[in-house]
Amino acid sequence: xxxxxxxxxxxxxxxxxxxxxxxxxxxxxxxxxxxxxxxxxxxxxxxxxxxxxxxxxxxxxxxxxxxxxxxxxxxxxxxxxxxxxxxxxxxxxxxxxxxxxxxxxxxxxxxxxxxxxxxxxxxxxxxxxxxxxxxxxxxxxxxxxxxxxxxxxxxxxxxxxxxxxxxxxxxxxxxxxxxxxxxxxxxxxxxxxxxxxxxxxxxxxxxxxxxxxxxxxxxxxxxxxxxxxxxxxxxxxxxxxxxxxxxxxxxxxxxxxxxxxxxxxxxxxxxxxxxxxxxxxxxxxxxxxxxxxxxxxxxxxxxxxxxxxxxxxxxxxxxxxxxxxxxxxxxxxxxxxxxxxxxxxxxxxxxxxxxxxxxxxx
Numbered sequence: 001x002x003x004x005x006x007x008x009x010x011x012x013x014x015x016x017x018x019x020x021x022x023x024x025x026x027x028x029x030x031x032x033x034x035x036x037x038x039x040x041x042x043x044x045x046x047x048x049x050x051x052x053x054x055x056x057x058x059x060x061x062x063x064x065x066x067x068x069x070x071x072x073x074x075x076x077x078x079x080x081x082x083x084x085x086x087x088x089x090x091x092x093x094x095x096x097x098x099x100x101x102x103x104x105x106x107x108x109x110x111x112x113x114x115x116x117x118x119x120x121x122x123x124x125x126x127x128x129x130x131x132x133x134x135x136x137x138x139x140x141x142x143x144x145x146x147x148x149x150x151x152x153x154x155x156x157x158x159x160x161x162x163x164x165x166x167x168x169x170x171x172x173x174x175x176x177x178x179x180x181x182x183x184x185x186x187x188x189x190x191x192x193x194x195x196x197x198x199x200x201x202x203x204x205x206x207x208x209x210x211x212x213x214x215x216x217x218x219x220x221x222x223x224x225x226x227x228x229x230x231x232x233x234x235x236x237x238x239x240x241x242x243x244x245x246x247x248x249x250x251x252x253x254x255x256x257x258x259x260x261x262x263x264x265x266x267x268x269x270x271x272x273x274x275x276x277x278x279x280x281x282x283x284x285x286x287x288x289x290x291x292x293x294x295x296x297x298x299x300x301x302x303x304x305x306x307x308x309x310x311x312x313x314x315x316x317x318x319x320x321x322x323x324x325x326x327x328x329x330x331x332x333x334x335x336x337x338x339x340x341x342x343x344x345x346x347x348x349x350x351x352x353x354x355x356x357x358x359x360x361x362x
Contacts, residue, residue, distance in 0.1 A: 039328050040360045043077025043348075047355030050094035050337075055101065057342035063094050065355050075341060075359065083121065099141045102163060104129075106136075116146075118163045127164045137181050137190075139209060145171070145190055147179060158192070158207065171211045180225070183209070184255065185232035191217070198223035198240040198297050204257075217257040223248070223296050225269040229278045234259075234315070236281060238269040240295055248295040250283075252315060263313060265320070268296055271308065273338040273347070279316050282323070282347055282362075284308035284335035305334045305352060310360065323362065333358070 044051075047065035054061055054072065061072040061083060068088025073080045092114065093106040101122045108114045116133050119126035129136075135147040144163050149156045156175050161168035171190075178195040184206065192214065193204045202224035205214040223240035234254055241247040250263040250272070271284040286306030289295070298304045310323040334352035341348070347360045 039324060040330070040333075040358060041077075042351075042354075042356045043073065043075075043359050044357040045077075045080075048350060048357045049091065049355075050096065050103075051348060051350065051357045052096050052100055052339065053341060055099050060348065060357070061100070062357060063088075063091065065091075075346060077357075077359070095136060095138060097138050097141050097163075102141070104136050104138070104144060104163065118144075118165075120163070129165045133165075135179050135181060137183065139183055139190070145181065145183075145209075147174060147181075158190070160209065169211070171209070172207050172214055174214065182226075182228065184228055185230055187232050187255070191226065191228070191235070193224065193226060196223045196225045196296050196300065198294050199244050201243075202239070204235075204237075217255075218253055221251075225296065227269045227272055227274065229274045230276060231278045233278065236269055236272060236274070238267065238272075238296070244294060246291065246293055246295060261315075263315070263318070265311075265313065268299065271335050271338070273340060275312075275340070275344060280312055280314055282310070282312045282338065282340070284333070284338070284349070285311050286334075302352075305332070308333050308335045310335075310347075324360065 051062035070084040221239035
């Protein structure tokens, strides 16, 4: 009987156990493939802040929204490693330099006071910026532009300096309290506008990086936010339909303030990203917005969330194309912080519902 048991046991091991190994291997492989090849998949295991590609485009890095530590993963969210173990309580925002090696951070303390800081990952050095700075953008890898408020004279100014605030030069006076600003690509100009508010007219101005007076490029709309194309020839913007309006839509303007066009797309500039071809815009189209919402205020302030679908538009033809069928979108996605990988095969975004980083195949 022992010989019979051994004989049939050998048959089992050969016929069935041998087959079980590939089955286990296939299941394990299927999990990995599913994570990397799903049309839409979360690639961070927690809430993130300021996700971006690394300088060479091969990886993604981001700050943890929970504790301010910095992490890096591959494009599928695998091979996670820690770039900085330092916790940063109260971290509000992070602005990466163009080369993705330096950051300007904004931290809010328990007292309610906020301050900007600079950190260079390549040298592991950092410093705090002046407490009177309330807006910052990168002009290049080695220079920043910031808005400074002089508490003595009660006046503001735009200035350019090294990232640590040294070697500064005044560009122009500015007295608008809350502003957004970004350099216009492929130019020596900075674009500046008052932060979007449906009850306030938005004025888009430009000023030379070398200094001078601010010139008005466009005005007349309310609650407007702007996003420049990569070549700086066009700016995409979203505006409220009227003062205190309940609808928001996209428009186009060239860098001379002309060729004004309505795209008839009811979304926000913060839900858009330009393609490298400078004629395609990928965007998330929001749904589930209450009819009485004041836009964009209620969305910016977090009073409402949206349920988004994914599209692209060709600005030369106006053709709009749905990117993902509705049945492929699982759960609610409120899309922001969009960016594309180097060959534009993936669209990355943060979902405001859970603040995790997601990847979508294009």
